[in-house]
Amino acid sequence: MVEVLDYDIVVIGSGLAGLRAAIEAAQESKGKLRIAIIAKNQLMRAHSISAEGGSAAVLYTDEGDSFDLHAYDTIKGSDYLADQDIVEFFVRQSPVDVIELEHWGIPWARRDDGRVAQRPFGGHSFPRATFAADRTGFYEVHTLYDTLLKFDNVDKYHEQFAYDFLISNNKFRGVLAIDMPTGQIRIFKAKAGIIATGGLGRLYGFTTYSHLVTGDGLAIAMRRGMALKDLEFVQFHPTGLVPSGILITEGVRGDGGILRNNKGERFMEKYAPTKKDLAPRDIVSRSMMTEILEGRGFKGPDGLDYVLLDFSPIGAEKIKEKLSQVREIGIHYVGLDPIESPLPVRPAAHYTMGGLWVTPVGFTGVEGLWAAGEASCLSVHGANRLGANSTSECIVFGKVTGGEAARWVLKNNGTVSLEEGDKKYAEDYISKLYREKGKNDPYEIKRKLWATMDRDAYVFRNEEGLRRGLGEIRNLIAMSKDVFIKEEGNVYNQNLIATLEMRNLVELAEVVVYGALERRESRGSHFRTDYPKRDDENFLKHTIARKYGDKVELTYEPVRITKWKPEPRVY
DSSP states (O other): OOEEEEEEEEEEOOSHHHHHHHHHHHHHHTTOSOEEEEOSSOGGGSGGGGOOSOEEOOOOGGGTOOHHHHHHHHHHHTTTOSOHHHHHHHHHHHHHHHHHHHHHTOOOOBOTTSSBOEEOOTTOSSOOEEOSTTOHHHHHHHHHHHHHTTOTTEEEEOSEEEEEEEEETTEEEEEEEEETTTTEEEEEEEEEEEEOOOOOGGGSSSBSSOTTOSOHHHHHHHHTTOOEEOTTOEEEEEEEETTTOOBOOTHHHHTTOEEEOTTOOOTHHHHOTTTGGGSOHHHHHHHHHHHHHTTOSBOOGGGOOBEEEEOTTTOHHHHHHHOHHHHHHHHHHHSOOTTTSOEEEEEEEEEESOEEEOOTTOBOSSBTEEEOGGGEEOSSSTTSOOTTHHHHHHHHHHHHHHHHHHHHHHHSOOOOOOOTTHHHHHHHHHHHHHHHOOSBOHHHHHHHHHHHHHHHSSSEEOHHHHHHHHHHHHHHHHHHTSBOOOSOSSTTOHHHHHHHHHHHHHHHHHHHHHHHHHOOSOBTTBEETTBOSOOHHHHSEEEEEEEETTEEEEEEEEOOOSSOOOOOOOO
């Protein structure tokens, strides 16, 4: 039997964007609306807790920072693919929301004068990364969750795997999900929904993402006819710990850490003479890979060659105070204490600049459905995100979409009814996976996907590799339709969940690689060795991908420019 739960708003995802959206919807509705927030695991264990470094905000205009400076840094960092009107809104709203978190109890780090502390971050011309030691995301999630507990009209659902949306006549009607502990299939019937399911980082084998982040909301939306934007732009964080890929925060370099090659050289001086180790992430990642490919790296396991991140300029006491989690990671995962020894690092897949194509308030184009956070693409980040802008974006636009959804429901107070066949469809979607009894192992398909993406869609790309990768991915998509699930039943069936995740990933991989193949230029995180220059004449535009049946089609939309014309990026 399918369980039907009736709500006004359902928020899919419990990271920073989802939590902030639920809070804002609850506040805006003044208790009048029933809201559900559903999480793939425990609500306080979303991948947002892994964010370490900070949240960017202009707090000290009296000391030289300004909204225009933050906007310019962001747009230049984006390689001029950011939509500038949305960036201008973002930089003005971010300090409002950072201060609001302060009022809700987050333990921001302090300066000696008692004011909120901020640290330097890559590509920023002013120290504006507001931080809580090296656990910023953890404290932000917990602060938002604690705040959410104040609202009696929000129901929280843990361990719900969303696998489809109900949409009829371009109108959102609800979410289909499995309650993983019981195996119960549920329909969260709702007048409005907010997609806050995060990015697609588990397309890659070497990545900072947790295994939760499989692009579920993006893939469902694409299958339901919604458009994806700029998915070829995947950020590689320069300092993924070898061999695990665990994030080593940019805050290490913000506090004075240095990258060194196998000759002991501080090599970033020759690639970014001014910013050095705090150049934007795309530039640092390419510089590191150049050092490795030209033989100045260290041999690592399974081809994961690396350079070293040297903590010694920071000093032991500062490491203990501001980078204690990173120190623990080094000790526990590679047996190295950063106070005594540098850590092995190389670029790891870290962030999805692209996402669902939405309006400036997060509207997806489907009536009653919005998207926020990394699942959306407002084009704040363009072709390359500056560090510390992502957590701020999640909070700013989680708040925007939560308010928009609540006001829309209050204004359009209709009813949502299930259609004949909805319950059967919800059951059959899952049961047919058991009946198919295919021949392919879903885990093997995912391993092949990781190998393909790590090889052909990594920091450096070219025509030959992208064509090869696209062909292999399309073969994996075909294989994904003919799989076997060893485990029977829905109760905590990890084989079932892994199969659904794998299908989402391979479909999204096609969009990433196809978009990269057709973008014959180098811009931000997308670097083509066969087209090494940025081409503003032909590619100062956003890639829009839609799926028609089994075919992905690409169109393009112009970048919105307000006051900053494209110029060379020099750091």
